[in-house]
Amino acid sequence: MAFGYGPHHCIGVNLGRLQAEVSFATPYSRLPNLRLRPSFQPHQVPGPTFRAWTSLEMVYDGPALPRTDIS
């Protein structure tokens, strides 16, 4: 649904999906025990158009791990 369908199906669909995958997988691979802050209370952006949250509070344990995708 997000990328349309038929003759106008998004030509950037593969790039969009790859960016989404990297942006979720990278923090979880480098920040130990990454999780939602238990006290986090989600609030939606006001208005009828967008349903995004205004913030997302996460916590993790210890220092960030080094990147493994470059040498």
Ligand code: HEM
């Ligand atoms: C998360 C990212 C993206 C989303 C959600 C998205 C969504 C969409 C949607 C829903 C359509 C269909 C519009 C319609 O039916 O009229 C579309 C078309 C299109 N998208 Fe994307 N898009 C994304 C990223 C990209 C990227 C990265 C590119 C280019 C590198 C791109 C290029 C295009 C083009 C050129 C069309 C028109 C295709 C046509 O009419 O034949 N999009 N996109």
